[in-house]
Amino acid sequence: MTDSNYWDRLGMRAVSRREVLRSSIFAGAGLGAAALVGCSSASKPATTQPGASAGSAASGAPAANVRTGGRLTEVGAYPPSLDFTREVTAGVPTITMPVYNSLLKFDTTVELQEFKTVQPDLAEKWEIAGDGQSYTFKLVKNAKFHDGTPFTSADVKASFLRQQNPPAGVVMPRGSQIQAVKSFETPDDYTIVMKLSRPSSPSSFLQVLAQHWMGIYSRKDIEGKFDFVTKMNGTGPFRLKSADQTTKISYDKNKDYFVKDRPYLDGIDIYNIPDASTKLAQIQAGAINISAASTEEFKTLKQALGSKAQFQSVLLQTVSALVMNSNRAPFNDDRVRRAMALAYNKEDGNKLLTDNEGVTGGYMFPNGGWALPKEELEKIPGYGPYSEASLAEAKKLMAAAGVKAGTNVSILTRQGSGAGGGSGESHSLFLADQMKKIDLVGKLDIQTTAKEYDAANAGNFDTYIIALAFFVDDPDSVYPDHFLTNSPLNYNKLGSKAVDDLFLKQSVELDTKKRVELVRDMERQAVPQLSKFVFRYYRNRIVTQKVKDFIWPNHQSSNHQMQNVWLEA
Amino acid sequence: MAVGAASAQVWFAPPQPGRLQRIVRVARRNPLGAAAFVILLLMTLMSVFAPIVTGGVDPYAISTSGRLQPPGPGHILGTDDLGRDVFTRIVYGGRISLWVGFISVGISQGIGATLGIVGAYKGGWADFAIQRVVDALFAFPTIILALAIVAVIGRGLIPVTVAVGIVSTPRVARIARAATMSVIAQPYLEATTCMGATSVRVILRHILPNIMAPLLVIGTAGFGGAILAEASLSFLGLGTPPPQPSWGTMLSGNAQLYARSAPYLAIFPGIAISLGVFGFNLLGDALRDIFDPRLRGS
Known part of the structure; x- marks a missing residue:
């Protein structure tokens, strides 16, 4: 891929980011992301941005022909711990992402994820100061943690401070990505202002915040010594139902989820199937909706399942x-x-x-x-x-x-x-x-x-x-x-x-x-x-069966929130 | 006259068969045992002389160009996903299996026989304590106990050998105890004790030789079990670590991934395991028949 193609794709060819920042954007959803990548004027609407379309999904607009209900089954393994802030293995988000939200997230319907595909999650809109050193996020007002605690800006502040200053003896590798933030101000329960010690490119900073690794924990849990290693309490579309380290991790739909009419699924079951032949047999029998596959398994499954399954190599x-x-x-x-x-x-x-x-x-x-x-x-x-x-x-x-x-x-x-x-x-x-x-x-x-x-x-x-x-x-x-x-x-x-x-x-x-x-x-x-x-x-080679609105992106596992995923009959 | 009759009997006794003739006679009576012996002898010779048998092929040599070649003239049992010769790895893998078999059977026989004999001979609290330990070990399924031991002492050839030896110990202890009980009931043993023989002398000179037959039989059968246990642990990723070519390791991992496109990766090590276990089990059966006085004449 040539450079010009890449940057053309990102819409950066005409105007520098400095010009964009000078106009001090107040953007909502996809408009914000689009403006940041260099539209000639911040007032230009970004109607074709993926973020804009997913923004409507975030607001709970009904999607056509969607079938609700059903439990999605996937192959995965119990991670070293359920505290994603301290883990680095790519398998962790598969397990923890359905339970948590971040301020922002990536569009899960495209394979190549970039800052153009950043969408709102717990932050419904944001404003960036002209000097690139102050980011103000307006938060959703109706989100609740699974234990019933209302979500507020204090939770965001506590979560990021915890990553910047981890508890003794714990390494939180992504804390370094937000070290430029010198203060988190919470003027009200639904606004958080991040003041940076130096300018940071919005295209970088917003992507950093859109990672699952920047998910939001409850302040109450952080201050109350909640055992993040073995328990999960987030605002996400699914609640942890049970977690057996050797067999299965199950989630049920969060009926109080802040996005109306989401999630579509009743639940998710992630099975630990270490034996390759058992895994293959389960996929062939249609018992597994999503699984990664080795090159050899991929060939075998293509032959065996044909058009009954979708095959993605990314x-x-x-x-x-x-x-x-x-x-x-x-x-x-x-x-x-x-x-x-x-x-x-x-x-x-x-x-x-x-x-x-x-x-x-x-x-x-x-x-x-x-x-x-x-x-x-x-x-x-x-x-x-x-x-x-x-x-x-x-x-x-x-x-x-x-x-x-x-x-x-x-x-x-x-x-x-x-x-x-x-x-x-x-x-x-x-x-x-x-x-x-x-x-x-x-x-x-x-x-x-x-x-x-x-x-x-x-x-x-x-x-x-x-x-x-x-x-x-x-x-x-x-x-x-x-x-x-x-x-x-x-x-x-x-x-x-x-x-x-x-x-x-x-x-x-x-x-x-x-x-x-x-x-x-x-x-x-x-x-x-x-x-x-x-x-x-x-x-990575992915086999899916009956799964809709799910794609495996180049950012491994950044699509496992499963908010908009549904199953065919 | 009694003396004359005896002399006549000695005079007319047929000549004793030579060692070779006796072996042939035993082989004719136990053809399966003889076949097992031949299989095991071949397996042992191939393992011992592996560099010669394989023509000096390196079992660890990786080859990009020779990857996943089916069985053929260049590689009689094919090559694996890293281009290693399967036949060579099976032959060298035999060394691991035989090593685990010998050492683990040695461990189980050594510890098990000692516990069984001492318990039966001493009786009382010693026997009670030993039997309860044996009961406790029996309470765990063999593979689970082996897994637990490997988890504690770590992965590797020696830990696996020790684990397999330990899990086989209770059975040996039980059999040694039962055999010892039957021996100590014999009057000659009481006489030996009355003549002032020490416990160690009684055990080593009088009990042990008389319980060797059942120990030998269970040891031989245990050999097959040890090969299987090593293969199972390796299959589960807790046995012989790569790159050592163990039969169980060859069956696990990538052999599963290529089960459809290169089934020989699993088939040949599987056959080797089956032959080894089958051979030792048959040999155990044959030895039992040979040592069992009730079956000797049949």
Whole structure:
């Protein structure tokens, strides 16, 4: 995808964002989002924006031919905890999103989610000051938490403050995305004003707030030591009915939901089916409405179900990447890290592990507008095509670093084969095979998901294959979590002042073109540091049966609120 | 005359068959046992001489170009999703199965026989305490107990072996106890005790040799159970960790994903497991028949 196409699609070609901001927009629903992306005048209506159409859905307008009732069934797994603010695994929103709302959300009817598709959720409209340092949100007045407590601006303030200042011993990785907010003012119960210490691009900031990770908890629960790890109490369209860690998580419709006539479904049942053949059998029998599938399962199900099911394959904004622990030998030597990147055959890995469906990219989504052009990315060591010359260079680096042949290196690995995904035993086996080429001996350290994250946070690994889900294609979301020197998920703390400075510079830059250049400069400096060596972006394959108004977007799991989803008869 | 008759009997006794003849005779009486013995012997030889049998193919070698090749001349049992030769991995996997079998049976026989003999010999509170522990272990389904043990001591070949050994221990203890009870009721044992033999001497010199037959039979059958338990734990992701080629690990994971397009990934390790378990069970049956005096003449 070319740059011009991307930005044309976002409607940014004519006018800078600065001009837009100068006009101090007071936007409702889709109008706000559309205006922010650069209409020549803020007064221009954005009648064709997806946000506008979904805005009507949010107000509860009846949709034609919708069938109400029924319980939706899906395959999923119980997450490490139900407190999404502290979790990073992409499976969490599947479980927690039906229960919660954020201030904003993404349109769930389009695959490529971007700031143009931001819609209202608990905030019904918003106003942005001309200097980009003050955001005022007007909140819905009829929302209630599932325990009956009315939703107010105090809940928003308490939720964001909790993410900015997590309880002792808890890491909340997305808190860094809202660190620019210096104060949350609540002039009344249904207004919240966020004052920023520096300007922030609305296109970035609104997307950050639209993530499920920025969902709203009840102030009462936050102050009352509610057990967020095992319980859920949100304002969302579904209430948690039961949660069995090994079999099933069930939700019932929230009859007091603030959006009239929603949700359509009576409930949701998410089944934990670890056995692949059982899962396939259940899908083929029509017992499962939504399931992700490996490449092989996808082929099998296409043959078996044909037109009875819908099949979607989407390039996720999710990467398979390698973390090399720079605090431990031999990866404390940057030559060894570079050697590893040069010795890893990305093409073979892509073929073996993702059936050639993966796409090479840096830290920013290759299908988005921020990414380095492919030919430029390929000049970075480890990101170009693998060759004998790159292997020879890797061997030279290893020799210069003086690493003993046969040095053992642990590979922190998530339990499970990881077929078609971003991490797992197959990925680690392939890495171990690649390590042999530079005389390292990779030993798999296989852990369950929860223990994997504990080990990663404690720095207890030599290398670690991680599947990273970036939820918003925006540098203000991607970089603070992972790639700045003190990012909470920068496990090896590899970074530089130059990258940190560029991040701040691009974050306050309101001119899109200039910002794109700054972000690419940042990529040029950050990617070669190998804080994370990105193997590939990979696809997700989804099979749905009888499900309407549901699509799997490039932001994994940002569509699981299920407010507008319904089931065919 | 009695003496003369005895002498005549010795004089006219037919010549004793040689060792080979005896083996052939036993094999003829127990053809299934003999077949099992051959299977197991082959399996053991293949595992021991794996590098020669597989022609030096590396069981860990990943090959992008040779991925998911069906059985054929290049790879007689095909290749897996990482391009590894299935035949080679099955042969090397036999090592894991035999290792787990030998060591876990050793653990269960060692601990189980000791508990059973001591309990039966000492009686009283010692027997009571031991039997209640055995009862408690029996209360758990085997695989659940093995899972719990692996969960506590961790995943890996040694933890799996220990877990399989521990879960097999109660059965051995019960059988050892019952066999010991029947031995200690014999007058010669009472006489030995009266002559001042120590408990250790009585157990080692008089009880143990006399209960070896049932222990051997249950040990052989336990061998098959151990292979199955290791495979089950590996199938559940708690057994032998990758990249070690265990039969159970080969059955789990990606073999399930390719069940339709590459069924041989599951079929051949499945056959290996079945053959191993079948072989040891048949051998156990044959040994029981051989050692059982009631079946000897039949």
